[in-house]
């Protein structure tokens with residue numbers, strides 16, 4: 382399965398333009414890759430004259446040894462020019478129903494509760 386994963390508030394706490402803190406995404410994402418799923422980073426971050434914000438996110442995956450299949454697009458997506466990256470699953474802190482944690486000592490904004498995401502994925506045999 383191709384899984385599109387948001388970055389800020391999803392892989393880490395929300396601290397844009399900086400890379401946020403660990404929230405438990407790494408082992409779950411590694412587990413998904415180990416099971417053969419392909420991850421597509423699907424983020425509003427971009428590189429521009431003010432900063433290499435997208436590269437910072439890509440580097441987070443490299444540093445955590447999590448391979449990416451795509452960055453903001455599915456490389457096998459040739460049948461449409463839509464900017465939406467094709468995936469069968471999207472993990473995003475802004476998604477309706479996404480399980481969130483809020484700890485003001487860790488972050489000013491809610492972030493993905495990866496233990497609930499993991500349990501949900503396992504319940505769907507993913």
Ligand SMILES: [Mg+2]
Pocket residue numbers: 387388389390391473474475
């Ligand atoms: Mg987000």
